Amino acid sequence: MKRNSFVATMTVALAATFSVGFVNITPKVIYGDDNRVDVYQVTRADIREIADSTVALIPTRDIQNQGNGLVKILASSYGSSMNLCSDEPFFDQPSAANCSGSLVGEDLIATAGHCISSSDCSRYAFVFGYKMTDAKTAPETLPEGEVYGCKEIVAREYTSAQDYALVRLDRPVRGHRVLSLAQSAAQPGDAIYVVGHPSGLPTxxxxxxxxxxxxxxxxxxxxxxxxxxxGSAVFNARTHEVVGILVRGAQDFTYDRAKQCTVSNRCAETGCRGEDVTNISYIVNALKK
Incomplete structure (x- = not known):
């Protein structure tokens, strides 16, 4: 992508196909400059507030209650578990999330349809605040109040075209803002940005x-x-309304035979197949029912 407009400049890159519940997630890719940054690097308070409404879908087996109001998040080491080259960004960060989601109602999360189903509902926790607080401080523990369960799947489609889910949590969310949803479709040329958990990393x-x-x-x-x-929310960069849900894209990684490790795949700004985003109208309609 083009250089950042509201975040500090930082080079990043990541991912590979892995299984989430009942389906294999299709990886995505870097286009042009890599604009991915941690939330603590974002200079605008309104964008940080929007990012605070993002959830990480983490298997419940990887969340341990510590008995002191905190939970421990079990995570793999991103760089070593993915056999990344040591100079890849975020190499030392933890990876725990299988998918991403966003708060669209007081107890409702929008995500991708391939991320969760009725049979998976009890197997995933929806975790707010899974983010780096500075360059070295990873989210190893979080307040137990930031962890929500799945009560039911309100709406879901998973086809070659539609890929979305609306999930009701086990209780209303406190301390995080409900995001605004666009009422009209995104158009070619619209400036957009995304907030989520690439390769399971902190936001x-x-x-x-x-x-x-x-x-x-x-x-x-x-x-x-x-x-x-x-499952990540994609936003219009002018209105900051959610215009879609990230669902699929081009291949993330290539193998560097000389280094004998994995490096990020890169495409020209107009190259490769592009990243597909389900229009938010499906969630808007589901909320009306």
Whole structure:
């Protein structure tokens, strides 16, 4: 993507295909400059507040109650578990999330349809605040109040075109803002950004992207996203309304035979297949029922 407009400049990259519940997530890719940054690096308070409404979908087996009001998040080491080259960004950060989601009602989360189903409902926790607080402080423990369960799947489709889910949590969310949803479809050329958990990492924000083409059920873009970003909210950069849900894209990684490790795949701004984003209208309609 083009250089950041509201976040500090930082080079980043990541991901690979992995299994989430009953389905394999399709990885995403970097287009042009890599704009991914941690939330603490974001200079605008309004964007940090929006990022605070993002959830990480983490298997309940990887969350341990410590008995003191905190939970421990069990995570793998991103760089070593993915066999990344040591100079890859975020190499030392933890990876715990299988997918991403966002708060669209007091007890409702929007995510991708391939991220969760009725049979998976009890297997995933929806965790707010899974983010780096500075360059060295990872979210190893979080307040137990930031962890929510899945009560039911309110609406869900998972086809070649539609890919979305609306999930009701086990209780109303406190301390996080309900996001505003766009009432009209994103159009080619619109500036957009994404907030989520690429490759299961702590929350990342990436801007500088555009809508490439509107396909009706979804639109294509040059967002810098990866497996784990599935379910991430995509925002209009002018209105900061959610315009879609990131669902699929091009291949993330390539193998560097000389270094004998994995490096990030990169495409030109207008190259590769693009990243697909389900139009938010499906969630808007589900909320009306």
């Amino acid at each position: 990342k924000v990436a801007d500088g992207a555009q809508v490439r083409a509107q396909q009706g059920a979804y639109f294509t873009s040059n967002l810098d996203t990866y497996g784990g970003n599935s």
